[in-house]
Amino acid sequence: MSEQSQIFNAKSAIKAADLEHRRKINFNIGKYDAAVPKGKEQFANVHLARERAKNIKWRAIETLDKQLEEFELNFTKRGGKVIWAENGSQAVEEVLKICKEKNCKTLVKSKSMVTEEIHLNDALEKNGIESVETDLGEYIQQLDEEPPYHIVTPAMHKSKEDVAKLFNKKLGTPINLTPEEMTQVARNILREKYMQAEVGVTGANFIISDIGGIAVTENEGNARLSCAFPKTHIVIVGIEKMIPSITDLGLFWPLLSTFGTGQKITVYNTIVTGPRQENETDGPDEMYVILLDNNRTNILLHPKQRESLYCIRCGACLNACPVYKNIGGHAYGATYSGPIGSIITPHLQGMQQFKHLSFASSLCGNCTEVCAVKINLHELLLENRKESVEEGLATFTEKMAWKVWKLANLKRSMMNLGTGKLKNKVVNGMFKGWNKRRSDLNFSQKTFNQLWKERYK
Numbered sequence: 299m300s301e302q303s304q305i306f307n308a309k310s311a312i313k314a315a316d317l318e319h320r321r322k323i324n325f326n327i328g329k330y331d332a333a334v335p336k337g338k339e340q341f342a343n344v345h346l347a348r349e350r351a352k353n354i355k356w357r358a359i360e361t362l363d364k365q366l367e368e369f370e371l372n373f374t375k376r377g378g379k380v381i382w383a384e385n386g387s388q389a390v391e392e393v394l395k396i397c398k399e400k401n402c403k404t405l406v407k408s409k410s411m412v413t414e415e416i417h418l419n420d421a422l423e424k425n426g427i428e429s430v431e432t433d434l435g436e437y438i439q440q441l442d443e444e445p446p447y448h449i450v451t452p453a454m455h456k457s458k459e460d461v462a463k464l465f466n467k468k469l470g471t472p473i474n475l476t477p478e479e480m481t482q483v484a485r486n487i488l489r490e491k492y493m494q495a496e497v498g499v500t501g502a503n504f505i506i507s508d509i510g511g512i513a514v515t516e517n518e519g520n521a522r523l524s525c526a527f528p529k530t531h532i533v534i535v536g537i538e539k540m541i542p543s544i545t546d547l548g549l550f551w552p553l554l555s556t557f558g559t560g561q562k563i564t565v566y567n568t569i570v571t572g573p574r575q576e577n578e579t580d581g582p583d584e585m586y587v588i589l590l591d592n593n594r595t596n597i598l599l600h601p602k603q604r605e606s607l608y609c610i611r612c613g614a615c616l617n618a619c620p621v622y623k624n625i626g627g628h629a630y631g632a633t634y635s636g637p638i639g640s641i642i643t644p645h646l647q648g649m650q651q652f653k654h655l656s657f658a659s660s661l662c663g664n665c666t667e668v669c670a671v672k673i674n675l676h677e678l679l680l681e682n683r684k685e686s687v688e689e690g691l692a693t694f695t696e697k698m699a700w701k702v703w704k705l706a707n708l709k710r711s712m713m714n715l716g717t718g719k720l721k722n723k724v725v726n727g728m729f730k731g732w733n734k735r736r737s738d739l740n741f742s743q744k745t746f747n748q749l750w751k752e753r754y755k
Contacts, residue, residue, distance in 0.1 A: 302631055303654040309629040310658075311735065319455060319626060326454050327617050333560025334614075340552060340562050351553055352671045355608035358507075358540045362598065365507040365540045366589060372510025373587060376572030381588045386416030389534060389588050393418060393499070396586060397427055400530050402496040404428045406488075407436075408521040409514055410501030411449055411611065412534050412590060415633040415646075418499070429499075430491045432520040434484055441468045447627040449634060450558050450613035455626055488520070498524035498582070502535040503610070504550060505587075508543045511571035512587065515554055515564045522568055531573070531582035536590050538597075538607040544569070550610065557612040557670035593646045602681050606641045608671045615665035615675055621658055630655060637665035637675045644682055653691055656682035699728070710747070718743035 313319055341347045358365055370380045383389035397405065405427055407413060419440075422429040431440040435452035439445065442464055446452035453461070458477050466473040471483055500521050502512035512533050514521045525531050541550060547569075555561040574581030598604050616622045616636030627635040632643040632652065640655035656679045665675040686692065706712045716724075721741040726733055733739075742749075 300651045300654065302651045305631055306629060306654055306658070309631070310625040313625045313629055320624065322455055322457055323623055323626065326451070327623060330560060330617050334556065335560075337556035337560040337562055340556070347549060347553060348670060348672045351549055351610075352608060352673075354541060354546050354549070355610075355671055358542055359538065359598070359604055359607050361542075362537065362540060365542060366505075366537060369505055369507040369510050369540070370589075372508070373572060375510065376575065378510070378572040378585045378587060381586060383588050383590045383592070385592050386590070389416050389590050389592070390418055390421045392586075392588055393532060393534070394421065394425055396530065396532060397422070397425070397497055400496050402427055402530075404430065404491060404494045405497045405499060406430050406432050406491055406495040406524045406528065407499045408432045408501075408524040409503070409516055410499060410534060411446065411633060412501050412536050413499065414445060415592065416534070416590070418534070430488070430495070432488050432491070432524055433516070433518060434481065434520075437484055437488070438464065441465075445628070445633070447635075448613060448616060449611050449636075449639075450616075455628075492523050492527040495524075495528045497530045497532060498526075498528035499532045499534060500524050502533055502539055502587075503554065504547065505535055505537075505540045505589075506542075506544050506547070506569070507540060509569075509571055511544070511569045513547055513551075514568045514570070515551060515566070516568075517559070517561075517565045519566050522566060525568070525570055525582065526580050529583045531570075531585045533570075533585070533587045534590060535587065536592070536594055538594055538609070553670045554610050554612050557614040557668070597642065597645045600645075600681075603641070603645065603678060605673055606638065606675075606678055608673050609638050609642075610670055611638075612670045614668040614670055618664040618668045620660055620662065620664070625658075637679065638673075641675065641678045641682060644686070649682075649686055649689060650691055653682070653686040656680075656686065714745045714747055 338344045373380055381392050383392060405422060407429055408431075413419070419429045431437045433452070436446060438453040438456065438461055439447070448454045456464075461477075461480055462473055462475050465471045465475060465480055465483060469483060469487075471480070475483070500514060503515045504513040506513060512535065516522075541547070551567055552563055555564045570585070573583055573585040594607065597607055613636075615638050616627070619636050622636045630636075630639055630643070632639055632647065632655070634643060637659065640659060643655055644652040659676070659679050661676050661679065663676045666673065666677070669675060718741040722739065725741070726738045729739075
């Protein structure tokens, strides 16, 4: 068992038994479940919309090399600069290099899970640069020194009372502030940071190849401020976020908002195609887009697993997953949690350390049912399991157990051996790990053959 697997089991056991945690999650996901059906009403045929979106992502991923080159060509025409980063270390190094050139002391960030993936905040702090999360959920998590809990709603596991206590502790505000008052406190603090920041960093929901632009979807406007106020704008984005054309946004923006939050469309939808031009009054002097691989091409090599690259990070699969709803986002020990995280993390961070995530699933298929772009998530979880076995990561005990199971199931005479009492004793004694968090297996006292003969004499 890997170290990450042990940590996962320990955290999962604690969270699964935490009834207060479950209450908060069920409350917040309940609000989401109530909103999404209303959002879906805007589609004449939501299944057809999802199918079309999947086909567009299929085209983008199958021709990703050409799409990325076209994006670079179109983006650089308007004065933007593209940086290719093979891994997280290269991406961090490039950001630090730019910050050093700009004599950056304060940096504002928005809409970027990928910066969590490469641990950018830690690197900036070590180099004496203040990095401020400007999205309210991310800002709350940063104050609490926690990573995001959810890929769309980072502080989903916190109640308004939890946030009020946190603000009281960290910012010295009254402990009984309302959500509106806390939002105003955060807004006043962050506005100052926008004015101070020399560099703004954002992610991108989509990269658009035919216009050489990036598209950002948000509800607070913080990404727009992070783009426009600092003189330098850096976008860090995974290469899989590609879509071929600006016209595709007419489908993807409503899908992302509906499946992400239940809205028909989010409040702010922005396309940025480069730094400020001669005839423009606002925007950064310089704009960089860092195209991050970080093992995504490993997923691209897999004919089946590359389907996971279609993901638009709406978070619907997390909200639908019974495992996620019981153990929470932090138990996964990875940037991306839930079903999609369980699929891509073993490929991004190593199968040996993270293969257990693909086994932490009921395979109920609910994630596939709700996916905005119809990714066969439960099948990809099975594919990961198969791959882990093929790589020799199954233990000797596990291999032997399956061999015995296969042998017994192929021979009726072996299935009929022993009484139910004996089988219970043998199996429950062998599979200690199974019984640790489950009730004992209980075999019938009579075999199927015996029951059949009694019924049909």
